[in-house]
Amino acid sequence: MRLLITLFFALTSFWGFVQEKGQITIVGRVVDTDNIPLIGATILDTITKKGTTTNKQGIFYLTLPKQATTIYISYLGYYALEKKMTRTEIDQSKKDTILLAISLKPKTEELTEVEIRAANIARTYDKPSTLILDYDFHPEGLFLLLSEGNQYKLRLIDGNSNTLKDIAIRNNPEKLFRDCFGNLHILYADTVYQIYGDQSDLSLLNGFPIRKFEEYLLPCVAAYDDVLFFEDYGLHNQSIIYYLIEKNSKKKKLVQKIVDKESFTAIDDYYRETMAEAGIAPSTVGDNSLAQQDFARKVEKKVWFYQLTLSRPIYNPLCKVRDSIFIFNHIVDSAFVLNEQGELQRTFPIDYQYKNGWKNEIIIDYSGEEIYVKCVRGGLAYLLQIDPDSGQVVNEFKLKRHVFPDKIKVRDGFAYYLYNEKMESGRMNIYRQKIK
Structure with a gap:
């Protein structure tokens, strides 16, 4: 790049x-x-x-x-x-x-990839004519979002890569998304479809607009029978509020507010200055001088930079682990553990975010029992296992065969990921590596 x-x-x-x-x-x-x-x-x-x-x-x-x-x-x-x-x-x-x-x-x-033969690394699904776009877990195996020829499909496979069910879907899906209730969805640019049923009767529910999804379902980050937890980002995405809503009473309760004050102040000043300059540019539409063209271009660059870089959301996720709520607050270097009523039970310090190669990514395994954080060093991914009681790094696992693996997930002692096979016309394959 x-x-x-x-x-x-x-x-x-x-x-x-x-x-x-x-x-x-x-x-x-x-x-x-x-x-x-x-x-x-x-x-x-x-x-x-x-x-x-x-x-x-x-x-x-x-x-x-x-x-x-x-x-x-x-x-x-x-x-x-x-x-x-x-x-x-x-x-x-x-x-x-x-x-x-x-x-x-x-x-x-810029290094040439070296093939490392290892018995604990294997392609999970090896079909030369198949382009895998995304994947997620199913109790019986894996869901694959894929393309074969000119046809896009949702495919359910078992642990031996046998196809259990195929569903033909619209072209150009973007990804799979698992909501706070554990339901899986196929996301398009304009529509969302929920996956419904089991291997004998697998189908898609009627789609609903992506805007409704982003407004009502996407902010939900954890769910219990009687309580839902939501997130809401503030101005410039430099603050985040976690709150809960009781299903029956509809009562809303603040859980925690996290603010990166230093970044907010800097970005807010930049935003105000840039918007003021952007307001000046349209007033000189008739001026086609080189100076005006250069000024308009500089303003456009600054707006673009704010939208794509400066306003990236802060990363302080709320996750459901071992039936408790964990909030990883990287601003104060602490994790907060709450019960389902949002009441604080304990805290512990965290420092994994200072590890070499930390990539702003926390991975909760499929069982909801284990916590991993992702680091990348020299292009290779490392999963650091975090003790949910102390916050300490207790194990480190190297994904040793491929550089820059994508969409890493963990289940039953295996790390799954997608990898872009540059030697196979850029085709994405899904691999798994034993990490225990």
């Missing part, structure tokens, strides 16, 4: 730094090629030898003399990057602040 260095953080008014004369502050964010923040990346000024590291959001601040220099950015398992800062660039900086977005490339992205 091409290195992204854009005008990320037109953070010129974000923090309102007051510089001493002859100094400049560099404010930046370091991410990987998937736009995941790299925590603890090393930032070094090659002239003064002054350095710092990135915080939990991948952000760094470095105050330096107002002179030309080169900034060296490095992170274990990634290619280092040198960013030259010219005197002209420094002199033209707004409010003595230079804003950077740095993307580091994993070292293994």
Whole structure:
């Protein structure tokens, strides 16, 4: 993926730094090629030898003399990057602040894949003419969302890859989605279809609009017989509120509010400044000068950057584990365990989010008993098993055959995942590896 260095953080008014004369502050964010923040990346000024590291959001601040220099950015398992800062660039900086977005490339992205023969790794479904789009678990085996020739299908297979049931479906499905009640759905750009029945009578219920799904069903994150838990993101997606609703009384109760105050303040300033500039651009429609074209293009870039990067939701998930509610609050480095009434039972510290390669992904196994977090180091995925009582990492499992596996799920001591077979015209296959 091409290195992204854009005008990320037109953070010129974000923090309102007051510089001493002859100094400049560099404010930046370091991410990987998937736009995941790299925590603890090393930032070094090659002239003064002054350095710092990135915080939990991948952000760094470095105050330096107002002179030309080169900034060296490095992170274990990634290619280092040198960013030259010219005197002209420094002199033209707004409010003595230079804003950077740095993307580091994993070292293994350019390596040739090495085939590792291992008895505990195998293709779960091996049909050369089949393109697998997504999958999920079924008590009898697996659901596969796939395409064969020009026909899209939902297929149920058993543990030996035998087809138990096929359903012809509309073209171009996007993915499978399991809701808070455990029901499985096929999602399209405009419609959602619930999968209903067992292998002898498998069917799809009538579809309903994606907007209704996103409004009513998607926010539900956990369910009990009498209580439902919901999530609601705040402005710029930098806060999240968890609340419950009692089914009978319809009573609503706040469970927890999580706010990334630092990111919110920065992004809110950026948003206000960008929207103000966007309001100026349309007023000069008749002006077709190069200067106006350049200004409109810069505004468009800033709006795009806000929508696709800055406003990405914070990751502090609520999960149902061992019939309790776990809230993983990465802002305060703690997990909160609640009962089904939303009452706090206990807390414990968490630090897996500082592990090398943490990818903002928590995986609860199919039984709902085990917790795993995903890390990627050198392109290989690692599953760190977390003790639900202490929050400590008790095991680490390496998915050792394929780089950048996708849609990892765990069941009965096996990790399942999709992998893009570059040697087979980019066909997606589903694999499983024994991890216990």
